[in-house]
Amino acid sequence: MSAAKPQRAPAKKKQPAAVETSTSIEEQTRNFLQSGGKIENIKSGISGQQGGYAARPSGAARK
Numbered sequence: 452m453s454a455a456k457p458q459r460a461p462a463k464k465k466q467p468a469a470v471e472t473s474t475s476i477e478e479q480t481r482n483f484l485q486s487g488g489k490i491e492n493i494k495s496g497i498s499g500q501q502g503g504y505a506a507r508p509s510g511a512a513r514k
Contacts, residue, residue, distance in 0.1 A: 484490070493499070 480490075
């Protein structure tokens with residue numbers, strides 16, 4: 452009687468190098484601008500999230 456070999460999960464694919472990712476972002480940005488897209492500068496601290504959530508001021512009492 453032979454012992455069964457333990458099975459292992461297949462190896463995970465190696466992530467692309469950061470340079471490859473940066474190059475991809477540059478290409479996508481260039482294509483976006485060439486197709487008429489516009490980049491807006493947003494002030495620091497502004498959120499793009501929509502909704503009615505309003506943060507309670509620090510130290511405000513809870514109900």
